[in-house]
Amino acid sequence: MTTLRAEGLSLRFGRTTALEDVTFALDDGVTGLLGPNGAGKTTLLRIMATAIPPDSGHLRVLGADPRGAAGRLAIRRRLGYLPQSPGFHQHFTAFEFVDYIAILKEIVDGRHAEVRRVLHAVGLDDQRGKKIKALSGGMRQRVGLAAALLGDPALVILDEPTVGLDPEQRLRFRELIALIGEGRTVLLSTHQTEDVASVCRHVIVLDQGRIRFEGDPVALAGVARGRVWTGPARADGALAAWRTGNGDYHNIGDPPLGARLADPGIEDGYLMLIAAGPAGRAA
Numbered sequence: 030m031t032t033l034r035a036e037g038l039s040l041r042f043g044r045t046t047a048l049e050d051v052t053f054a055l056d057d058g059v060t061g062l063l064g065p066n067g068a069g070k071t072t073l074l075r076i077m078a079t080a081i082p083p084d085s086g087h088l089r090v091l092g093a094d095p096r097g098a099a100g101r102l103a104i105r106r107r108l109g110y111l112p113q114s115p116g117f118h119q120h121f122t123a124f125e126f127v128d129y130i131a132i133l134k135e136i137v138d139g140r141h142a143e144v145r146r147v148l149h150a151v152g153l154d155d156q157r158g159k160k161i162k163a164l165s166g167g168m169r170q171r172v173g174l175a176a177a178l179l180g181d182p183a184l185v186i187l188d189e190p191t192v193g194l195d196p197e198q199r200l201r202f203r204e205l206i207a208l209i210g211e212g213r214t215v216l217l218s219t220h221q222t223e224d225v226a227s228v229c230r231h232v233i234v235l236d237q238g239r240i241r242f243e244g245d246p247v248a249l250a251g252v253a254r255g256r257v258w259t260g261p262a263r264a265d266g267a268l269a270a271w272r273t274g275n276g277d278y279h280n281i282g283d284p285p286l287g288a289r290l291a292d293p294g295i296e297d298g299y300l301m302l303i304a305a306g307p308a309g310r311a312a
């Protein structure tokens with residue numbers, strides 16, 4: 030079943046166009062929302078979480094229309110949202126923070142059992158009595174994730190949850206997200222193409238408020254097929270190029286004649302789209 034359908038969403042902040050004619054649908058599983066700084070990711074997530082309305086366009090979330098108060102309430106009851114800055118109360122313990130969110134979510138029956146359940150789901154059984162300020166960044170993100178899972182939401186929206194985590198924490202967090210995506214819809218906003226490669230079955234690339242790509246991760250890599258090559262120097266005219274560990278340069282763009290083509294990855298496809306700019310719509 031389609032969990033969410035957005036049609037022609039647009040939103041401006043003064044003279045800044047944050048979103049322009051954004052149309053997509055979400056189903057079960059993890060969808061990655063990739064885009065550079067300022068692409069409009071957080072704005073789009075906030076609209077979907079019913080925190081702000083779009084200027085124009087239509088949105089249907091879990092069968093409800095967020096334009097009316099009753100629709101918004103119905104959506105919020107079945108939604109888990111982890112914002113970029115969850116506003117942790119540093120002096121609360123992990124349990125107290127999640128319990129506080131459970132109160133705000135109006136969970137009445139078995140509230141403490143539900144708090145324990147979500148803390149267990151994110152692997153924080155042993156840490157639940159610790160103060161937020163004493164937890165590592167990765168643990169803190171888990172507390173935020175636990176709060177987002179209260180009430181077993183059908184739709185979970187995660188705004189850049191892997192930012193600032195070390196590689197091992199990021200791996201563990203990805204595993205958790207993959208588990209959460211089984212049987213429910215998860216939208217994961219991220220700058221990390223590795224997040225998308227490891228957990229997402231579907232990916233949306235947003236740039237300058239517009240959708241530049243929608244499809245599976247293999248198709249995103251395919252955007253750069255025939256456009257990635259290696260050579261001894263940074264190629265003139267490459268859209269992006271960087272030196273690799275063995276001293277060769279990895280180039281993306283229009284390859285010169287006789288170039289040594291390489292298999293593209295998700296990062297190559299993503300960079301092709303972003304570097305080519307709005308005119309270079311490739312999917």
Ligand SMILES: Nc1ncnc2c1ncn2[C@@H]1O[C@H](COP(=O)(O)OP(=O)(O)OP(=O)(O)O)[C@@H](O)[C@H]1O
Pocket residue numbers: 042045046047064065066067068069070071072073
């Ligand atoms: N409340 C606001 N008032 C004014 N401009 C805003 C506001 N929120 C966002 N913007 C602008 O809208 C555009 C999109 O911002 P948004 O935060 O949605 O991007 P983002 O993709 O989430 O970026 P990042 O990856 O840096 O978090 C940016 O140009 C931003 O400056």
